[in-house]
Amino acid sequence: MKKIIKKHPLAIRWFHWVNFPVLGVMIWSGLLIYWANDVYKIGFGDKTLIKFFPKNFYESLKLNRHLAEGMGYHFLFMWLFFLNGIAYVLYTIISGEWRYLVPNRHSFKEAWQVLLHDLKIRKTKPVQGKYNAAQRIAYTAIIIMGIGSILTGLAIYKPVQLNWLCWICGGYKTARVIHFALTIGYVLFFLVHIIQVILAGWNNFRAMVTGFEVEKSKEEIVIVPQDTVIETGNSGETQTN
Amino acid sequence: MQHFFKTIFTRNTKLDTGQLIMKKTVISFFFFFLFAGAAFWGWKWLRHQPANADGTRKPLRAALNFNESVFKGFVAKNHLAKEFPLSAAVKNVRVNGRDGLRTPLDSANWRLHVLRANGDTLSLTLEDIKKLPKTDIVFDFKCIEGWSQITHWAGVKFSTFVKAYGLEKESAMNYVGLMTPDKQYYVGIDMPSALHPQTLLCYEMNGAPLPLDQGYPLRLIIPVKYGIKHLKRIGTLSFSNERPPDFWAQRGYDYFSGL
Numbered sequence: 001m002k003k004i005i006k007k008h009p010l011a012i013r014w015f016h017w018v019n020f021p022v023l024g025v026m027i028w029s030g031l032l033i034y035w036a037n038d039v040y041k042i043g044f045g046d047k048t049l050i051k052f053f054p055k056n057f058y059e060s061l062k063l064n065r066h067l068a069e070g071m072g073y074h075f076l077f078m079w080l081f082f083l084n085g086i087a088y089v090l091y092t093i094i095s096g097e098w099r100y101l102v103p104n105r106h107s108f109k110e111a112w113q114v115l116l117h118d119l120k121i122r123k124t125k126p127v128q129g130k131y132n133a134a135q136r137i138a139y140t141a142i143i144i145m146g147i148g149s150i151l152t153g154l155a156i157y158k159p160v161q162l163n164w165l166c167w168i169c170g171g172y173k174t175a176r177v178i179h180f181a182l183t184i185g186y187v188l189f190f191l192v193h194i195i196q197v198i199l200a201g202w203n204n205f206r207a208m209v210t211g212f213e214v215e216k217s218k219e220e221i222v223i224v225p226q227d228t229v230i231e232t233g234n235s236g237e238t239q240t241n
Numbered sequence: 242m243q244h245f246f247k248t249i250f251t252r253n254t255k256l257d258t259g260q261l262i263m264k265k266t267v268i269s270f271f272f273f274f275l276f277a278g279a280a281f282w283g284w285k286w287l288r289h290q291p292a293n294a295d296g297t298r299k300p301l302r303a304a305l306n307f308n309e310s311v312f313k314g315f316v317a318k319n320h321l322a323k324e325f326p327l328s329a330a331v332k333n334v335r336v337n338g339r340d341g342l343r344t345p346l347d348s349a350n351w352r353l354h355v356l357r358a359n360g361d362t363l364s365l366t367l368e369d370i371k372k373l374p375k376t377d378i379v380f381d382f383k384c385i386e387g388w389s390q391i392t393h394w395a396g397v398k399f400s401t402f403v404k405a406y407g408l409e410k411e412s413a414m415n416y417v418g419l420m421t422p423d424k425q426y427y428v429g430i431d432m433p434s435a436l437h438p439q440t441l442l443c444y445e446m447n448g449a450p451l452p453l454d455q456g457y458p459l460r461l462i463i464p465v466k467y468g469i470k471h472l473k474r475i476g477t478l479s480f481s482n483e484r485p486p487d488f489w490a491q492r493g494y495d496y497f498s499g500l
Contacts, residue, residue, distance in 0.1 A: 001258075002259060003258065004262060072301030
């Protein structure tokens, strides 16, 4: 027996799918800008572990020598990124969807269980609901990161006019580092997100497009004559995906 | 196939759950791919927009100009670039552009030419400019490439200069244009930014006359703009209501380039 269960409201699906290419353009144009002063690296002492980025990274992706173009795209698509993000946050607040998305007092403990389960260390399935604890933390964190990108972005964009904001962000150079680090964060989020979506399967992915999930119930509908006394059983237990 | 289309166009109430799932899935994905296609087409359209004479696709230039109209309102006399103690200023100041400086300078004959509204030209020597009150500034000089340096400059405030030479009529216009003596480098500055209290006609760096590669004898220091606007070796100052030509704006950069 199949059942249609509503999962994602249309608005949230819109915001999600609009954000995907917009963030893509922001990251791409951001790289065009970053190339002009690509000073960041991870290492200790004189030893560099990761250089952002090796020369052939720019060359193979044609990211070099397009600073002006990068700024043009970045400062056009920032509006879409900003407006879409604001719309999403306002929608979740007004509709009450935030209740499923914001971590509660159990989330941090449960997220640990989700992690152990996903790494196949722990067998018991964690509490799922619409979003599990790890998802709540991740999806709230990504919004905070988005706000961080907008604020640090504005701080770099108008460091004189918005000097108070630049100061809050730790100064011009620090704001630029944070802005960059957040972008690396999106890429890491994206990788984990894609893996999780693939592992979760079709039913879960389809819900992000159609809005509903299909619930399969093992139980058959049995028509029972009226006077019969039913023996107790495990009724009501369903398996959800 | 016929059965498939029949399902799509049958009312929900007449379908069983399996058919309903199929119908809703197909319709949702149809619109999903439709909008994905539209987004892709929109992107292709944007990427194929012809470039303006200024090297930027029209929609991008429109966005830059729109952003200017949003953010120029922030340019106010009380919004000052942060200033630093003298000790914070670096000794080795980065040199990042030689456009306009490649022609050898004829120091003896250098004059600042100010094109007045009535057609006259004021020709001023460095000594004339040095007679005006001097202002020091130590601020974080920001390059459009993304680096910045705390540097120490001194000169006369542009607003003071304008008053001292009776350029009220000129400074009521919308833009100031600056050009190197060889006309190879030129910038346009909106008047509110030019009259900003931290904007200097600068002749000293780190307490000494400007080095040649930093724009000797006179350069612009305008902390509310990126470095591309801080024109070195000023030859001519002009005033207009239309945007004066701007070297980097012609190469695709934002005309305003305000910080």
